[in-house]
Amino acid sequence: MLLAAIAGAVFVTYARLPADQLYHVSDNGLRGGLSRVVVELNFPDALVALAVLGVIAPALPRPLRLLAIIAAALCAVVLMPGVVSQSNLDAKWINAVPALGVALAFALTFFARGLPSPRRVLGDRARIGLAAVLVLVAAPWIAAELGFYLDGVPVLGWIFQTGKIVSYGGNVPHPAVHHGVHHGLQGLLLVATALLLSRVPNRVSLFLALMLAYGLGNIANDDWLEQVAERGWTSWTIPSALEPGATWTWLAVLLATPPIWALWFRQRRVSEIVMDLDGARRAPGRNLS
Numbered sequence: 001m002l003l004a005a006i007a008g009a010v011f012v013t014y015a016r017l018p019a020d021q022l023y024h025v026s027d028n029g030l031r032g033g034l035s036r037v038v039v040e041l042n043f044p045d046a047l048v049a050l051a052v053l054g055v056i057a058p059a060l061p062r063p064l065r066l067l068a069i070i071a072a073a074l075c076a077v078v079l080m081p082g083v084v085s086q087s088n089l090d091a092k093w094i095n096a097v098p099a100l101g102v103a104l105a106f107a108l109t110f111f112a113r114g115l116p117s118p119r120r121v122l123g124d125r126a127r128i129g130l131a132a133v134l135v136l137v138a139a140p141w142i143a144a145e146l147g148f149y150l151d152g153v154p155v156l157g158w159i160f161q162t163g164k165i166v167s168y169g170g171n172v173p174h175p176a177v178h179h180g181v182h183h184g185l186q187g188l189l190l191v192a193t194a195l196l197l198s199r200v201p202n203r204v205s206l207f208l209a210l211m212l213a214y215g216l217g218n219i220a221n222d223d224w225l226e227q228v229a230e231r232g233w234t235s236w237t238i239p240s241a242l243e244p245g246a247t248w249t250w251l252a253v254l255l256a257t258p259p260i261w262a263l264w265f266r267q268r269r270v271s272e273i274v275m276d277l278d279g280a281r282r283a284p285g286r287n288l289s
Contacts, residue, residue, distance in 0.1 A: 002189060003045055003102075006145070011037050013147040013180055022180040024089045035091040036181065041099040043084045044186040046075040048193045049105035051211060054204030055197050056112035064111055071108060074101025086242060089181075116200060123264055127195045134188050137223055140177045141185035149177070166230045176230050183242055184222030190215030198265045209261035213253045217241035221249060 015033030019025050027035045050072055057068045077083060078098040135142075140160045143150050149163035150156045162177040194212035198205060221238045229237050239247035 002192060003048065006185075006189065007037050007040060009145045010040050010181060013145060017147055017179055021178070023178050024087060025180075026090055036089065038091040038095050038099050039084060039089050040181065041102050042078045042095050044190050045102050046078040046098040047190060047211065049075045049102045051193055051197055051204060051208060052109065053105050054207060055200060055202040056109055056115065058203065059112040059115045060108060061111060061113075064108060067104065068108055071101045071104035074098060075105065077101070086183075118199060121199045124199070126264075127199075131192060131195060134191060134219060137219065138185050138188045140226070141182040141188075141222070144177050144179050144182055145185060147179050149175070160227060161231065168225070168230045169235075176226050182222055183218045187215040187218030187222070191219070194265075201267060203267070205265040205267045206257070206261050209265045210253070210257045212260055212265075213256040214241060216256075217249045217253045 011033040013033075014022060014025065014027075014036040015030050019028050019032060022032075022036075025032060025036060053068050053072050053075070057065060060068055075098050077094070083092075083094050083098070139156050140150055140162045143153075143162065150160050151163040160177075162175065164176050165173050166176045167173040190211050194208040194215065198208045198212075202208070218241050221240050221242075224238045228234060239245075239249045241247070241249040241253060244250055
């Protein structure tokens with residue numbers, strides 16, 4: 001549902017706005033909208049699909065597990081250098097490969113059976129609190145993806161600068177928050193995916209922890225540049241986390257991943273659950289429900 005909503009917004013915005021009002025695209029109209037949706041299906045959607053496949057694979061009928069492996073391999077193509085480049089976000093033929101993997105992963109979700117749907121899980125309050133804060137931070141990017149500024153919007157227009165023309169670091173003057181897709185909002189999608197999927201039994205909890213840390217790194221980078229540095233409050237910026245590199249941001253992502261996994265996302269072993277159940281059965285008057 002999240003991916004479909006974002007894809008719809010991206011298609012409409014990139015189809016109705018001229019390319020020079022958007023970021024590193026050259027196509028206009030319907031072609032421009034479809035082109036940007038295909039690239040969005042690569043990043044971040046292919047990463048989301050990999051996480052989903054990791055959760056549903058054990059619940060798939062055995063004949064379909066090979067398809068899950070194929071879908072994961074297609075999605076993993078997005079990790080190859082040059083498949084998605086921030087300097088040119090027009091769709092290329094190679095982008096059809098991860099997009100096909102996402103479509104296959106989506107189809108496979110209809111065949112997953114027996115996945116639990118817990119009403120409450122340890123850490124849910126933290127999940128809700130973190131998501132609420134990040135949605136507020138992402139307000140300028142949500143508006144941008146819909147093709148609007150927050151100027152004049154009560155409260156939000158005062159908190160955030162969006163349509164104001166800025167010129168940070170000697171660049172050509174431009175609106176503080178350009179229309180269209182922002183990697184900060186893509187980071188929010190990755191964070192939301194990690195928070196949601198970590199609630200159910202899975203075998204990819206470490207990957208989800210990395211996804212959460214990576215998403216937060218992208219949010220911090222994008223928000224600091226647009227709302228702090230471009231206001232002239234500082235000349236220092238948080239290094240980009242979009243691509244792995246020897247930066248302080250990626251060091252923070254890698255250092256944050258193990259604690260997130262160990263303290264929050266780590267899945268309990270089956271043997272531990274059985275021991276708890278055995279102990280509960282032996283304890284008099286204990287309610288197992």
